[in-house]
Amino acid sequence: MHLLKIIKNKVKKMTKKQGKGISRIILLGFISITVISIVLTGFFWIYNIFGIFQNNIRAEKSDFVYHQKILIQNEVESVINYIEYNRSKAENILKNKLKNRLYEAYSIALHIYNENSGKRPNSEIQKMVKDALRAIRFNDGRGYYFAVNLNGIVELDPDSPNLEGKNMIDLQDQKGNLVIKNKIDLVKKQEEGFIIDFWEKAGLNDGNVYAKITFVKKFAPFNWYIGTGEYLDDVEKEIKKDIQDRVSDIRFGEEGYIFVNKFDGTQLITNGKLVNEYKNLKDLEDIDGTELLKKEVAAAQMKDGDFIEYSFSKMTEDEPISKISYIKGIPDWEWIVGAGFYKDDIDKLISNIEYEERTEIRKNVIKIALILFSLLILSIIISRWFFLRLKRNFEVFENFFIAATEKSQQIDKSKLDYQEFHKLADLANAMINEHIKDRKIIIESELKYKNLVENQGEGIIIGDLKENLEFANPAASRILGLSREEIVNKNLKDFVSKEEFEKIRRQTSNRIEGVSSTYELMINRPDGQQRELMITATPLFDYQKKVVGSIGIFRDITEWNQAKRQLEKNRQLLELINKILRHDLMNQLVAIQSGVNLYSRDQKKEYLEETYKKIDSSIELIRKMKELEAIEYSKHNLKPIDTDILFKKMKLMHPSIEYQISGRCMVMANESFYSVVDNIINNAIHHGGTRKISIEIERKNRNCVIKISDFGKGIPDKIKSSIFDEGFKNGTTGKSGLGLYIVKEALNIIGGSVEVVDNEPQGATFIITIKSQ
Numbered sequence: 001m002h003l004l005k006i007i008k009n010k011v012k013k014m015t016k017k018q019g020k021g022i023s024r025i026i027l028l029g030f031i032s033i034t035v036i037s038i039v040l041t042g043f044f045w046i047y048n049i050f051g052i053f054q055n056n057i058r059a060e061k062s063d064f065v066y067h068q069k070i071l072i073q074n075e076v077e078s079v080i081n082y083i084e085y086n087r088s089k090a091e092n093i094l095k096n097k098l099k100n101r102l103y104e105a106y107s108i109a110l111h112i113y114n115e116n117s118g119k120r121p122n123s124e125i126q127k128m129v130k131d132a133l134r135a136i137r138f139n140d141g142r143g144y145y146f147a148v149n150l151n152g153i154v155e156l157d158p159d160s161p162n163l164e165g166k167n168m169i170d171l172q173d174q175k176g177n178l179v180i181k182n183k184i185d186l187v188k189k190q191e192e193g194f195i196i197d198f199w200e201k202a203g204l205n206d207g208n209v210y211a212k213i214t215f216v217k218k219f220a221p222f223n224w225y226i227g228t229g230e231y232l233d234d235v236e237k238e239i240k241k242d243i244q245d246r247v248s249d250i251r252f253g254e255e256g257y258i259f260v261n262k263f264d265g266t267q268l269i270t271n272g273k274l275v276n277e278y279k280n281l282k283d284l285e286d287i288d289g290t291e292l293l294k295k296e297v298a299a300a301q302m303k304d305g306d307f308i309e310y311s312f313s314k315m316t317e318d319e320p321i322s323k324i325s326y327i328k329g330i331p332d333w334e335w336i337v338g339a340g341f342y343k344d345d346i347d348k349l350i351s352n353i354e355y356e357e358r359t360e361i362r363k364n365v366i367k368i369a370l371i372l373f374s375l376l377i378l379s380i381i382i383s384r385w386f387f388l389r390l391k392r393n394f395e396v397f398e399n400f401f402i403a404a405t406e407k408s409q410q411i412d413k414s415k416l417d418y419q420e421f422h423k424l425a426d427l428a429n430a431m432i433n434e435h436i437k438d439r440k441i442i443i444e445s446e447l448k449y450k451n452l453v454e455n456q457g458e459g460i461i462i463g464d465l466k467e468n469l470e471f472a473n474p475a476a477s478r479i480l481g482l483s484r485e486e487i488v489n490k491n492l493k494d495f496v497s498k499e500e501f502e503k504i505r506r507q508t509s510n511r512i513e514g515v516s517s518t519y520e521l522m523i524n525r526p527d528g529q530q531r532e533l534m535i536t537a538t539p540l541f542d543y544q545k546k547v548v549g550s551i552g553i554f555r556d557i558t559e560w561n562q563a564k565r566q567l568e569k570n571r572q573l574l575e576l577i578n579k580i581l582r583h584d585l586m587n588q589l590v591a592i593q594s595g596v597n598l599y600s601r602d603q604k605k606e607y608l609e610e611t612y613k614k615i616d617s618s619i620e621l622i623r624k625m626k627e628l629e630a631i632e633y634s635k636h637n638l639k640p641i642d643t644d645i646l647f648k649k650m651k652l653m654h655p656s657i658e659y660q661i662s663g664r665c666m667v668m669a670n671e672s673f674y675s676v677v678d679n680i681i682n683n684a685i686h687h688g689g690t691r692k693i694s695i696e697i698e699r700k701n702r703n704c705v706i707k708i709s710d711f712g713k714g715i716p717d718k719i720k721s722s723i724f725d726e727g728f729k730n731g732t733t734g735k736s737g738l739g740l741y742i743v744k745e746a747l748n749i750i751g752g753s754v755e756v757v758d759n760e761p762q763g764a765t766f767i768i769t770i771k772s773q
Contacts, residue, residue, distance in 0.1 A: 688712025
């Protein structure tokens with residue numbers, strides 16, 4: 001209050017000296033400037049409204065033409081797409097119709113045969129079938145059924161009955177295709193199917209050859225095939241008719257419709273109606289004398305169509321009116337498809353808009369005058385009120401300085417001339433001092449957090465949303481194998497593969513949504529090492545709570561993951577050993593049991609000897625699995641195995657089987673490879689029923705390829721892809737379903753593979769590919 005009194009007294013002294021108060025001069029000046037500003041604003045405001053009005057009229061006209069062009073172009077493109085879609089379906093539609101028709105004929109023939117078989121002679125049943133099918137016609141009388149036996153003799157041909165009973169095996173179409181022979185070959189191979197023949201149409205005499213699609217199906221009871229066919233262009237004619245019916249009904253806007261003409265001028269659809277009587281555009285001319293058909297054809301022959309302008313009568317009027325149309329062609333059908341709009345619609349629309357705009361302008365001018373007058377009165381009141389409350393503005397000025405404590409620079413009092421402003425300076429400087437104290441506290445807090453980050457055992461990095469790195473702590477430097485200076489300003493893609501960087505980008509998308517996540521990442525160190533990291537990433541926010549980057553905390557889990565993977569390998573090996581022992585020992589025990597039973601029954605020494613061999617084989621199997629286990633736990637060391645020695649053992653294990661062995665190779669494997677080969681041979685003997693095994697061994701590049709072929713009943717195609725699945729069984733000979741699964745798993749462990757194919761003339765061939773020495 002003291003400060004304001006001093007300011008007030010000084011103002012009064014100045015007013016007395018000058019004769020007029022500063023406040024009055026400022027007030028009058030402010031009011032004068034306000035009046036001039038309001039008048040000028042009103043003038044330019046109204047002037048701008050009239051300019052906008054003229055621009056709006058031009059824009060409305062341009063927009064109407066533009067949108068109408070877009071509308072008719074879209075409508076035409078939609079019709080073109082509809083036509084192209086239906087054209088593309090022509091062949092499929094015909095095939096479906098032919099197949100459905102023939103299935104009906106097949107059902108009739110099969111029903112007659114089933115009802116009379118065993119009751120009547122075949123010749124009589126055949127006559128009943130032919131009589132039943134001969135009378136059936138469809139597709140406006142074009143469609144009929146024919147039948148030919150598989151020796152080429154025509155059994156039924158309603159269209160050419162003189163051919164019935166004749167052998168037409170050598171019949172050729174217009175392109176030299178053996179029509180009957182090709183159909184016989186087809187039904188012998190696949191029972192039914194489609195064939196395309198090429199013929200001249202009867203009665204046309206136009207010299208053209210037309211494609212005819214025929215569907216035939218084998219009728220096994222008579223050793224016939226039954227068929228029916230149709231010319232593709234006949235279907236296209238029906239499709240054209242359906243399309244014309246559909247397009248003629250299309251309407252858009254007030255009087256919008258689609259018109260269709262042909263390149264020769266024939267009108268198909270005009271004024272939204274089908275043209276039932278022949279009409280041609282050749283006689284019509286535009287107002288400039290240009291033949292209308294020439295304009296349409298020229299536009300239709302352009303790849304993307306074109307707009308043309310001409311005169312034409314409306315649907316509701318007879319007088320020709322200027323019209324803009326979009327034209328596009330279908331060259332294969334020689335069709336011109338178009339749609340248009342009349343330009344007089346633009347004038348009507350603009351006239352209505354202009355009337356509404358002028359009415360609105362008059363209202364706006366009155367509103368503007370009232371608003372400006374109100375603003376003038378209000379500005380005078382506000383000006384008076386403003387200067388009467390000058391005292392309060394000084395208080396606001398003082399509060400402004402109080403709020404200015406964000407700055408650290410103090411006010412220099414020596415530059416101030418008045419005591420009142422000295423007081424304001426003292427207040428401002430006091431606030432600056434408080435700000436300095438607060439800043440010190442903030443710096444100390446930052447040091448604490450810095451020490452925490454710098455001494456953290458886990459790596460910490462900060463990056464922006466484009467993966468550019470802005471900070472890294474010492475632990476991050478140690479894990480990444482680079483100095484902190486080398487890390488900062490680099491991008492994360494410099495440390496990872498393309499695939500891993502894509503993973504990072506996907507994770508960053510979570511950060512943009514404000515979501516934290518934990519994931520594993522593989523990095524490439526400069527020393528060539530690849531390290532696996534576990535990263536926990538959280539969003540980094542700015543003061544406006546906007547996500548501007550990510551904070552990543554990570555640790556090196558390479559050794560931990562390696563240990564985990566090794567444990568998983570050991571578990572898989574133990575599981576494999578367990579399955580081998582259970583499966584192979586079961587096979588041996590069954591053989592031992594059979595030998596004991598045979599010996600008990602017949603008291604033949606050879607049965608007992610065979611049983612002893614199986615017992616020895618079981619003991620040997622257990623020993624091999626122990627060796628396999630020891631090999632696995634010594635990091636899967638493989639050793640050379642001579643296939644010659646291997647298959648000699650197999651011959652001893654299966655003395656009753658005849659072997660043919662060619663080739664020799666040293667494979668890199670472990671003891672499980674004996675079980676692999678034994679399982680395949682056992683499978684051929686017990687499940688395939690073979691008494692002979694052929695083995696071909698060949699070295700290719702750095703691999704050995706071993707083909708084990710049997711001559712048993714073979715493996716059906718439908719189960720070939722499943723026989724290596726765990727637990728798969730087929731037929732009554734299947735036991736545990738583990739034999740071939742064990743083959744696949746054992747080969748996977750030692751880096752090999754197996755596949756099965758058919759053996760010619762019978763049986764199956766297992767192809768093993770494994771590394772050679």
